[in-house]
Amino acid sequence: MxxxxxxxxxxxxxxxxxxxxxxxxxxxxxxxxxxxxxxxxxxxxxxxxxxxxxxxxxxxxxxxxxxxxSSRSSKLVHGGPRYLEMLDVALVREALEERGLLLTRLAPHLVRPVPFLYPLTRTWERPYVGAGLALYDTMAALGRYDMGVPRHRHLFRRQVARIAPDLRTEDLTGAIRYHDAQVDDAxxxxxxxxxxxxxxxxxxxxxxxxxxxxxxxxxxxxxxxxxxxxxxxxxxxxxxxxxxxxxxxxxxxxxxxxxxxxVKASKGIHLVVPRDRIRSEAGFITRTEKSVLFVIPWGRHWIIGTTDTAWDLDKAHPAASKADIDYVLAHVNTLLREPLDHADVEGVYAGLRPLLSGESEPTSKIxxxxxxxxxxxxxxxxxxxxxxxxxxxxxxxxxxxxxxxxxxxxxxxxxxxxVPLLGADGFETRSNQRVMLARRSGLHVARIDHLLGRYGALVDDLLALVAARPELAAPVPGAEDYLAAEAVYAVTHEGARHLDDVLARRTRISVETFDRGTAAARPVAELMAAQLGWSAARTDEEVDHYLRRVEAERQSQQKPTDQEADEARVQVRDLV
The missing domain is CATH 3.50.50.60 (FAD/NAD(P)-binding domain)
Known part of the structure; x- marks a missing residue:
């Protein structure tokens, strides 16, 4: 063997x-x-x-x-400007050094810069926020590793309107544009x-x-x-x-x-909406009465969140309630010319932050x-x-x-x-060769870019799989952003054992499609079955479980309270 x-x-x-x-x-x-x-x-x-x-x-x-x-975060690699306000200077400095290290040395294929606008509504905010972001950039620049992102810039209202046409600018005095980084956490x-x-x-x-x-x-x-x-x-x-x-x-x-x-669990929920619902070249960040709201560019989507509420119910599958979703929509709509509603939401996910606790303070302050x-x-x-x-x-x-x-x-x-992570070594070379790789493989350059951003230099593995099995160059039905080869590779190289693993973590099909991946479930399960030796009955069971999971999540997201949302979601447990 x-x-x-x-x-x-x-x-x-x-x-x-x-x-x-x-x-x-x-x-x-x-x-x-x-x-x-x-x-x-x-x-x-x-x-x-x-x-x-x-x-x-x-x-x-x-x-x-x-x-x-670790699959349900805001997907940001950042120091966290709000922690400066909490005077966690050491934490911010440490996180900014790690951001630079990941961006430039350990995982440049997975971690990439992302621009944000911090809208300013009052005159006094410009010097206050500007000083905070100047300190943020200075700490990053003086760290042990390369900064990895551009420095912040002050913008006036007209500049903001050009960058983000769908942002309500009437009440703004301008904005500050700064950069952090993002990653697919899973x-x-x-x-x-x-x-x-x-x-x-x-x-x-x-x-x-x-x-x-x-x-x-x-x-x-x-x-x-x-x-x-x-x-x-x-x-x-x-x-x-x-x-x-x-x-x-x-x-x-x-x-x-x-x-x-x-450890106190704090629930944070995020919404995923199509990129065309908000015209902007940058994300946004603004404060709410309870936490910070991020609107984060995510490929052909936006990720919008988050909440920060105590959670003491099922830890494996924290549920987003209708109240959570309404809260996020209400706050993001204060920024937008054209408001979003529930029909604009492609996906919803909820995660639990493990916060150290020894006192009765609210989770947003820990x-x-x-x-x-x-x-x-x-x-x-x-x-x-x-x-x-x-x-x-x-x-x-x-x-x-x-x-x-x-x-x-x-x-x-x-x-x-x-120690660079797998896929980092050779990533820059393969990126320079993207056109050549497209010609050799018969894939569009945009597909090569997609694979490079997910696998780095391991793109060679995917292209070898496509060369050996040309049918795997086809998009996944119902989730055309991903190739069939990626579902197979998730099993053969990335440890996926169940349909959930592929649709929710190795890919993001479960939150990046309006049907939550139900159309892709059967085709992906059949690709997995061939690798894992599943019988027809086992394949049916995996598909049925996934469809029931999606329905349970949809039901939970219609419930007004955490308790009712949890009761709806836990009706479908994990397969073993």
């Missing part, structure tokens, strides 16, 4: 990872150095940090990569996990931790279950790092409530800084933080694990600031 190439997360790689994990419980097999629990951006980052320090590493995730918070997580696997980490999704192995007070591993086969296994590790985000409290309960972290604790020997827990600073969080978690690993001759320092 041919070995799976490093960095490929196909079915064979998952089987090999589970076999390696099970093997740690055998006499004389040797423990893992680090076992990471949680396949979001922080968990994937911890796995990459640990394995590139020379530590034997594995990651387990009970659902899919990025299936929680794609970033998948790429980090693949990079960790490329360097030797074992990655096993659909693998749930059910308890901890103990020797006295010390944690020496976990009990886990392969949710696809029902097989139980014991995995021994010298250190377990919990990166479960909003599930942190549940993991703490498995060690008898021993922990110093309390800092996004992270904390690492070691409540018992052999266990490290990390929580809080934000997408942009995942690499720093990962470094801190592995640093906290290092004392438990020092008897092996010491743990080397983190090098992830010098």
């Amino acid at each position: 041919t070995a799976t190439p490093p960095g490929v997360l196909g079915p064979a790689a998952r089987d090999a990872a589970l076999a390696a994990l099970a093997g740690t419980a055998e006499p004389g097999a040797g423990d893992l150095d680090v076992l990471v629990v949680g396949g979001g951006v922080v968990g994937a980052g911890v796995a990459l940090d640990a394995v590139t320090r020379g530590l034997t590493t594995a990651l387990v995730e009970q659902r899919d990569l990025a299936s929680g918070t 794609r970033l997580v998948t790429t980090i996990a693949r990079t960790a696997a490329r360097h030797g980490a074992h990655v096993a999704t659909r693998t749930k931790v059910t308890g901890f192995l103990r020797e006295g007070e010390r944690v020496v591993g976990v009990r886990a279950r392969d949710l696809e086969t029902g097989t139980d296994l014991e995995v021994r590790a010298r250190v377990v790092v919990n990166a479960a985000g909003v599930w942190t409290d549940e993991i703490q309960e498995m060690v008898g409530g021993r922990g110093a972290l309390h 800092s996004r800084e992270h904390t690492v604790v070691a409540p018992v020997p052999g266990l490290v827990m990390i929580a809080g933080g934000k997408l942009t600073t995942y690499r720093v969080m990962a470094k801190d978690a592995v640093d906290a694990a290092a004392p438990s690993l020092s008897d092996a001759g010491g743990v080397r320092g983190s090098i992830t600031d010098r």
